[in-house]
Amino acid sequence: MADERAAPPRGATRGPQDYESALDKGPQDVASFEVHDTSPLARFHHFLHANPTAAPVVVLVFSCLVFGTVANNFFSPFNLSLIIQQVTVIGILGAAQTLVILTAGIDLSVAAIMVLSYMVMARLAVQGDLPSILAVLAGLVVGLACGLFNGGLVTRTRLAPVAVAVLAWVLLLSFDLPLIYVVPVGMAAGLVVGWFGFGPALALRLPPFIVTLGAWSIFFALNLWYSESETIRSQDLDAAAPLLKIFGLRVEILGAQFTLGSFLMLGIFLVLWYALNWTGWGRAVYAVGDDKEAAELSGIRTDRILLSVYGTAGLLCALGGWAAIGRVGSASPQSFYEGNLDAITAVVIGGTSLFGGRGSIFGTLFGALIVGVFRSGLKLGGVEVLWQTFAVGLLIIVAVAMDQWIRRVSA
């Protein structure tokens, strides 16, 4: 050993860093930035990349201008407020969907959750003679339970809550409790179990697309079972539970009529904007969608975040359901069949990436408004419904193409 140590380090004769000697001759700045390509297109590109909400705003303003010049009464206060009323429900569903899509997931069951929730509200209030406020709370609980059902399957395949809910249904039905109470109570029982994480969990993470596709069918079937395919009529709601239609009430501001539902939608967007941009939870939602593994290594409990996101989405869907009763007037189990797709459309047109981690909550509001403006403008211009739908389809494809183009900045 001694001779080993006495020997001169072989590296010293040539210097292990010889190959780096050329570095001294080159420029010394390591982390400097190249000057950005200053062509107008490149600058526009960079601007859109840095401001995800900018693209939908530009499209919204532009389409308003076009339709305003083509159709005479487009800019009438009545028409503008009508557009906002029309996008209220889809806007709220879109807000829920945005949360899920930001985590690189998707929730195909948002409309089904919404319909099930508002049927619970309406039936409990009208046929169950429950105080309206309790009926509404029950509907919100059902929405939350549905969301957590999805979230539970996406994070850890936890089946105990489902088993508890089904067990409670069987048990309560055997006591001759009416169906209208059984379903929400069973789901609340499942919610409690799921909430506190009781029961074993399989170490499986199921893909959101498939889970929520299944959930869509399950919630839809539950809804038909619960509602017995019966619509709760408007006059019954008026008589028994005017609270359920509160979001249909109108207030007049500057000659335009706004429903309370529009304000609910705006409130939801503001709260979510705050949560996503000003809280650690919001940073975590983006991080999970951006790179789940990196988020995990950075100390984010990704399963908890995902569960909270799906749960919040379910709760928002139920709130959307409350607004939907006000908007439609009655509560029908068959409505909003296309609500899922409309919500995803609003999110995509709003510039939120389906790959997760990129987008903004207000983009979705603008996305929903763009669809509303297109439909309204084309209708005022005398274009048939089928061409309105055609135009919305084109919008989606253009929006996705834009998203891909904008994302290229980072590639």
Add this chain to the structure above:
Amino acid sequence: MSLKPVMTGRGLTKRYGRVTAMDKADFDLFPGEVLAIIGDNGAGKSTLVKALCGAIHVDEGEIRLDDRPIAFKSPMEARDAGIETVYQNLALSPALSIADNMFLGRELYKEGIAGAVFRMLDKKKMRDFARQKLTDLGLMTVQSITQAVETLSGGQRQGVAVARAAAFATKFVIMDEPTAALGVKESRRVLELILDVKARGMPIVLISHNMPQVFEVADRIHIHRLSRRHAVIRPQDFSMSDAVAIMTGAMAPPQEIALPEGALVSPPSVASAAGEVTSGR
């Protein structure tokens, strides 16, 4: 004067089914040093490092941090104990800003009601802190602390990851192949960063395949071979080709484990393990 190790591992064993990834491995890290870990692919470096940073639990053996036995259940616990890891994939969230990334999972909240009830982030404080840390390490050539990490070059990203680790570590920093994906110039910058962090008194565990870099920055080199610690050498005592020879088994390892001046250390789990292993094979 005696120098107590920051972290020691004795007889660490980890089995995956019938494969023994780590077989009675030892480990010592002392204050203020850069300890490089080298070894062939499959020698068990990653397993050792994962055990140190809490990503896996060892089946047997004892890990002590500041002379207290510890058993991390997750990398988070290791992090809470003051051990930061710079992962090879960096664990940065590309679409988030530099400041957001530095505080990912440990955000600062505003004081008063805004923070306590509304959980409002103190963005200014986080930005200032991030800017301060990057400036300390001479990295503030980046334009803005709020730009997305995906707009940074590979070396800059590495810089952000290193700055994050250095800013929050209280015990030591583990760096897994920090220069593997970098060009010559950027590698140089990262090596300077490593020495910079060391100069602040923070011990570093450096995993690398790059011999010139290891010999340049390491105070001691831990050579891992056949699932255990095979030798620990000082770079000034051996040449790079000797190190490679020891690593591949072509040369018998030195009998004694190289230690810093005045080191006080418990005996290795297997007496002169290295020699026995070599003669046994």
